[in-house]
Amino acid sequence: MRAPGPRSLPQEARAAALFLAPGLAVIGLFFLVPIAASFLLSFTDFDIYALADTSNLRLVALTNYAALARDPLFWIALRNTFYFVFVGGPLTLGVALAVALLLHSKLARWKGLFRTVFFAPYVTTLVGVTVVFRYLYHPRFGLLDRALGWLGIAPINWLGDPHWAMAAIILLAIWKNSGYAMILFIAGLGNIPESLHEAAKIDGAGALARFRHVTLPLLAPTFLFLGITTTIGYFQFFAEPYVLTGGVGGPLNATLSMGLLMYKQGFRWWNMGYAAAIAFVLFLVILAVSAVQFALQRRREA
Amino acid sequence: MRRRAGTILVNAVLAAGAAVTLTPILWMISASTMPTGEANTFPPSFFPSRPTLAHYGELFTRLNLGRSFANSLIVATAVTFLSLAANGMAGYAFAKLRFAGRDRLFSVLLAAMLVPTPVAMLPLFLILRAMGLVNTYAGVVLPAVSTILGIFLIRQFALSIPDDLLDAARLEGAGELAIFRRIVLPLLLPVMTTLGIVTFLATWNDFLWPLVVLTGESRYTLPVSLAILSGEHAQDTELMMAGSVLTILPVLLLFLALQRYYIAGILIGGVKE
Numbered sequence: 303m304r305a306p307g308p309r310s311l312p313q314e315a316r317a318a319a320l321f322l323a324p325g326l327a328v329i330g331l332f333f334l335v336p337i338a339a340s341f342l343l344s345f346t347d348f349d350i351y352a353l354a355d356t357s358n359l360r361l362v363a364l365t366n367y368a369a370l371a372r373d374p375l376f377w378i379a380l381r382n383t384f385y386f387v388f389v390g391g392p393l394t395l396g397v398a399l400a401v402a403l404l405l406h407s408k409l410a411r412w413k414g415l416f417r418t419v420f421f422a423p424y425v426t427t428l429v430g431v432t433v434v435f436r437y438l439y440h441p442r443f444g445l446l447d448r449a450l451g452w453l454g455i456a457p458i459n460w461l462g463d464p465h466w467a468m469a470a471i472i473l474l475a476i477w478k479n480s481g482y483a484m485i486l487f488i489a490g491l492g493n494i495p496e497s498l499h500e501a502a503k504i505d506g507a508g509a510l511a512r513f514r515h516v517t518l519p520l521l522a523p524t525f526l527f528l529g530i531t532t533t534i535g536y537f538q539f540f541a542e543p544y545v546l547t548g549g550v551g552g553p554l555n556a557t558l559s560m561g562l563l564m565y566k567q568g569f570r571w572w573n574m575g576y577a578a579a580i581a582f583v584l585f586l587v588i589l590a591v592s593a594v595q596f597a598l599q600r601r602r603e604a
Numbered sequence: 605m606r607r608r609a610g611t612i613l614v615n616a617v618l619a620a621g622a623a624v625t626l627t628p629i630l631w632m633i634s635a636s637t638m639p640t641g642e643a644n645t646f647p648p649s650f651f652p653s654r655p656t657l658a659h660y661g662e663l664f665t666r667l668n669l670g671r672s673f674a675n676s677l678i679v680a681t682a683v684t685f686l687s688l689a690a691n692g693m694a695g696y697a698f699a700k701l702r703f704a705g706r707d708r709l710f711s712v713l714l715a716a717m718l719v720p721t722p723v724a725m726l727p728l729f730l731i732l733r734a735m736g737l738v739n740t741y742a743g744v745v746l747p748a749v750s751t752i753l754g755i756f757l758i759r760q761f762a763l764s765i766p767d768d769l770l771d772a773a774r775l776e777g778a779g780e781l782a783i784f785r786r787i788v789l790p791l792l793l794p795v796m797t798t799l800g801i802v803t804f805l806a807t808w809n810d811f812l813w814p815l816v817v818l819t820g821e822s823r824y825t826l827p828v829s830l831a832i833l834s835g836e837h838a839q840d841t842e843l844m845m846a847g848s849v850l851t852i853l854p855v856l857l858l859f860l861a862l863q864r865y866y867i868a869g870i871l872i873g874g875v876k877e
Contacts, residue, residue, distance in 0.1 A: 315703035317780030325694035325750035329713070332728055332747035337719055339727035401621060409607075409614040418863065419622045425859040425866070426629070427809045429827035430851040433834045434632045437841050443644045445631060477625065485870050538720050541811045541831075548835045561722055561812070569816050574726050581723045588720060 344578035353572055366579035376580070378555050379563040382468060383584075386559065387536045387591075390472040395528055397476055398483030399521075405484070406491040417488070421481035428478065432545040435474045436461065439546075461546055464556035471542045471557055479535075483528050490524035491517070526599045530592050537588050540565065560584045632852070636660070636845035643841035659846035667843075669850060671822065672829040679741055679814075679825055680807040683748045687803050688796055690750040695758025696788055700765060701780075710759075713752045722812065729816055743817040744825070748807060754799055757872055761795035762788070798869040801862045805855050826851045 344366055351358040370376045401420055405413055423431065438444045439460035447457040460470040494517065502512045540561035543551045551558030551566075560580060568577030631650060635643045636659055638652040663669040697703075698710050728747060729738070737743040765788065773783050789796075811827045818824055824832070830847050837843055859866055 314701050314780065318697045318701040318703040318706075320780075321693035321697035321701065321784070325690040325755060328690060328746065328750040329716075329752060331731070333719075333721075333724050333752075334716060336724035336727035336731065337716070339730075340723050343727060401618075404614055404618055404621075407614055409611045410618060411611075411615050416618050416622055418860070419625055421867075422629070422856065422859070423625060425805055425809075425855055427827055427851045427855060429809075429811050429831050430848040431628060431632075433830060433844055433848050434628050436834070436838075437635070437643065437845070438628060438631070442646055443648050443841075445627065445648055445650070448648050477628070482870065485867060489871055534718070534720060538722055540722075541827075544811075545831050545834060548838075564722060565812070565816075568726050569729070574730075578726050581720075581726065585720060585723050589718065592718065 340578045340581055343575055344582050346575045348573075348575040348578075350572040353574070362575070366576050367583075369576065370579055370583065375555065375558065375563060379551075379558045379560045380583075380587075382556070382558055383537060383539070383560045385468055386472065386475070386539055387533055390475050391529075391532045391536050393472060394476050394480050394532060395483050395525075398480040398528075399487050401480065402484045402487035402491060406488055417485075420484055423478050424481040426478070428541045429545055431478060432474065432542055435470070435477075436546050439470050462553055464554045467547075467553060467556040471539070471546065474542055474546075475536070475539070479532070483532070486524055486528060487521065490521045494520045522599065522602065526595065529595050533591055533595070534588055537584060537591075629852070629856075632845050632848050635842055636849045638842045640840070640842055643845070644839070659843045660850070662843060663846055663850060667829075667833060667847070668821075669826070669829060669833075669847060672824050672826045673850065675741075675823060676808055676825040676827075679744050680804050682741065682745045683807040684800050684804045686745065686749045687751065687754055688800055691754035691758050691799065692789070692792060692796060693784070694750065695755045696762045696784060696792070698755065699759045699762035700767070700770060700788075713755065717752050717756075725813065725816060732817060738817055739819045739823055741823070744814050747813070748803075748810075751803075753873065754803065757799050757869065758792065758795060760872055762792060765791055794865070794868070795872075797862070798865040798872070801858065801866050802869045805859065805866070808855050 345361055345363060346352075347360050347362045347365070349358075404410060405416055405420075410416070438446050441447055441457045441459045441462070444460075446460070451457065458466050460466050498516050498520075499512055502516050507515065538561050539559050543557035543559055543562050544565075547553070547557055551562045561584075564577045564580040564584070567573045567580060634651055637655040637657065638649075639654055639656055640659075642649065642653060698706060732738055732743050732747075737746065769787060770783055773787055778786075808825075809827065810825075811831065814825045814828050815831070818828060821829075830844075830851050833847060834844050
C-alpha cells in the first residue's frame with residue numbers, strides 16, 4: 303500500500319472516472335451488455351417476425367438448446383470446429399516451434415530477414431489471402447497440385463472433395479498464423495539461460511535430451527499462452543470457409559464451422575434466438591477447453 | 605567441417621521455408637498482371653507473358669473498388685485515433701490513478717477477454733439497429749473504439765511511469781488533465797505507436813462484423829467487397845488477384861515500415877502472466 307498522494311484521493315478518483323468513461327462506456331454498451339443480452343436472447347424465439355415487431359417475441363426456455371441437440375448441422379459444425387482446433391492448432395504451433403528453433407540456432411544467418419518473411423503472413427488480410435489460396439488449390443490450374451505433381455502425387459481436388467476441404471483450410475491457417483507463435487517462441491527460447499544447456503551438456507545429455515528436459519519445460523508458459531489464444535481464435539474460424547466455399551461451408555458441409563453456422567442462422571435467416579444458443583454453446587466449449595489447459599499446466603507444475 | 609555442413613543445412617531449410625511462405629504473395633502479385641485467362645492455363649505459369657495493369661484499371665472503373673478502399677481507409681483511421689484516445693486514458697487510469705475498486709474492475713475486464721466476440725454480435729446488431737447505425741461508418745467504428753486488449757497494453761506500459769514524477773507535478777498545482785497531456789502522453793508515445801499500428805491493421809483486416817453491419821455496397825470495406833466479388837467473379841482469376849493485392853499490399857507495406865513497433869506489441873501482449 304502506498305501512502306495517499308499530496309492531493310486528496312477524491313480528486314484523483316474524479317479524474318479516473320473522467321478518463322475511464324469513454325472506454326468503459328464503449329466496452330460496456332457494445333460488449334458487456336450484448337454478452338448478457340445474448341444469453342437472454344438464447345431463451346427466446348427471436349426470429350424475422352420479432353425483428354419486424356418485438357411483440358412477436360416469446361420466451362421459450364430451453365427450446366433452442368433442445369433443437370440444437372437434434373440438428374444434424376450443429377453436430378457437423380461442432381465436429382468440423384473441433385477438427386480445426388485440435389488438428390490445426392497443434393500443427394500451427396509445431397511448425398512455429400520448428401521455425402523458431404532453426405532461427406534461434408547459432409548456425410542461422412540473415413535472422414532478421416527470415417523472421418520478417420515468416421511473420422509477414424500474419425499481418426495480411428485474411429479475406430485477401432483466402433481468395434488467393436482458392437486459386438492455389440485449383441486441381442488443374444493451381445500451383446499446389448503442380449508442386450505435388452513434381453513429387454509424383456496425383457492432383458487433389460482440395461476444395462471439391464469433402465475429405466480434403468478441411469485439410470485445405472488447415473494448411474491456410476498454418477501458413478497464416480504460425481508466424482505469430484514463432485515470434486513468441488523465439489522470445490521464450492531467448493529467455494532460457496545458456497548455462498542450463500551447458501550444465502546439461504556436461505552431464506552428458508545429447509541434443510534431443512536437452513530439448514526434452516531443458517527447452518520444452520522452460521517453454522511451458524509460452525505453450526500455455528499460445529495454446530489458449532490459438533484455441534480461442536481457432537474455435538471462431540469463419541472467413542476461411544466463407545470465402546473458400548462461397549459462404550456455404552461446403553462441399554457437403556465439410557467446412558461448416560460453428561461461426562459460419564451462427565452467422566447463417568442469425569444474419570441470413572434471422573433466427574437470432576437459435577443463433578444465440580449456438581454462440582453460447584461455442585462460448586461454453588471454449589471456456590471448458592481453456593480450463594482443461596490451465597488444469598493440465600498446473601498438474602505439470604505440481 | 606561438420607559445423608559447416610550444419611550451417612548449410614539450417615540455412616537451406618530456412619530458405620526453402622521462406623520461399624514456400626512467399627509463394628502465395630508473389631504469385632498473387634504476378635497473376636494480377638497476367639493477361640485475362642492466362643492464370644487459368646495448364647500447366648500453370650508463374651510469370652506473365654505480357655505484364656499488364658489493365659485489371660487494376662478495371663477494379664476502379666467497373667468494380668468501383670476505389671470506393672471500398674476509401675471506406676476501409678476512413679474506418680481504419682477513425683478507429684485508430686479514437687481508440688488511442690479512449691484506451692490511452694483508460695490504460696493510464698488503471699495503471700496510475702488511485703481509486704476504490706480499481707483492481708477488481710480491471711480483473712472483471714480481463715475475465716471478459718475470454719468471451720469470444722461473436723457471442724456479443726447478435727444483440728450488438730440489434731442495439732445498433734435501434735440506434736439507426738446499421739450500414740453507417742459509425743456502426744463499424746463505434747464498437748471498436750475501445751478494446752480490453754488495448755487498455756491492457758497501455759496499462760502494462762504506463763505502470764513503469766514513476767509516481768514521484770506525477771506527484772511532483774501535482775504539488776506544483778497541475779491538474780490531472782494537464783499532467784496526462786504534458787507528462788504522461790509523451791512517455792506513452794512508443795506504446796501508442798505500437799497500439800496504433802496494431803489497431804489500424806486489425807481494423808483494416810476485419811471481416812465478420814463489417815459483413816454483418818454493412819448492408820449496402822456504398823459502405824463496404826475492402827474485405828467485404830472482395831469476399832462478395834470473389835463469389836461473382838470466380839472465373840476472373842487475374843482480376844481477383846488485383847483485388848487481393850489492393851487489399852493486402854497497403855497493410856503489408858505499413859507493417860514493413862513499422863515492423864519494430866508491431867512486434868513490440870505482440871511481445872507485450874504475449875507475456876501477460
